[in-house]
Amino acid sequence: xxxxxxxxxxxxxxxxxxxxxxxxxxxxxxxxxxxxxxxxxxxxxxxxxxxxxxxxxxxxxxxxxxxxxxxxxxxxxxxxxxxxxxxxxxxxxxxxxxxxxxxxxxxxxxxxxxxxxxxxxxxxxxxxxxxxxxxxxxxxxxxxxxxxxxxxxxxxxxxxxxxxxxxxxxxxxxxxxxxxxxxxxxxxxxxxxxxxxx
Numbered sequence: 001x002x003x004x005x006x007x008x009x010x011x012x013x014x015x016x017x018x019x020x021x022x023x024x025x026x027x028x029x030x031x032x033x034x035x036x037x038x039x040x041x042x043x044x045x046x047x048x049x050x051x052x053x054x055x056x057x058x059x060x061x062x063x064x065x066x067x068x069x070x071x072x073x074x075x076x077x078x079x080x081x082x083x084x085x086x087x088x089x090x091x092x093x094x095x096x097x098x099x100x101x102x103x104x105x106x107x108x109x110x111x112x113x114x115x116x117x118x119x120x121x122x123x124x125x126x127x128x129x130x131x132x133x134x135x136x137x138x139x140x141x142x143x144x145x146x147x148x149x150x151x152x153x154x155x156x157x158x159x160x161x162x163x164x165x166x167x168x169x170x171x172x173x174x175x176x177x178x179x180x181x182x183x184x185x186x187x188x189x190x191x192x193x194x195x196x197x198x
Contacts, residue, residue: 007049007167014045014077015171021076040070044077046168055153056161059145 018041023029029037043060050057061078064070136154140146143158 004163004167004170007164008171010049011045011164011167012171012175014048015042018042018045018073018077021073040064041073041077042168042172044070044074046164048077049164049167050160054157054160055149056144056146056157059148063144 019038022037022041044064047057047060047064052058052061061074064074136151139154139158140149143149143154143161146154146157149157
């Protein structure tokens with residue numbers, strides 16, 4: 001398990017850098033453009049804290065790298081490793097598509113139909129299996145890159161992603177509290193951030 005305080009500090013540094021890059025691109029941004037810039041820089045900053053060691057972080061990087069507008073931000077936040085991480089992200093998606101196709105083929109060959117004459121136990125197992133599969137599909141849709149993961153990897157990646165999201169939320173809450181304190185007391189934002197982030 002990673003040290004939460006160093007993860008938060010690393011995220012905060014990258015996020016501020018990302019916001020600066022987004023802000024320098026346009027002077028007059030609409031509220032919607034600001035919202036997208038904050039969200040994108042937060043996602044890339046979060047993914048960059050994992051250095052491409054997880055599938056979810058590579059998936060976030062790959063999704064952001066698809067759009068030409070985001071490439072500058074991705075390069076700034078991931079430099080000097082940006083090309084290696086982007087290439088790893090693209091390779092990950094292609095490799096997982098092949099594995100996924102094999103799994104679909106294997107499942108389609110092994111489908112068993114439940115007959116009305118079978119015992120209730122078999123029917124209960126079938127219903128339970130369908131429920132687990134549905135919930136697994138929901139989880140795969142929530143974790144970036146989850147649709148390409150097997151069940152064991154999905155659980156590991158989900159735990160890591162939740163830990164990272166928790167750190168992200170803590171930093172954002174601290175920043176919001178610090179902004180409120182600055183507005184109320186007039187204290188230095190940098191001093192407030194240093195006191196609350198630990």
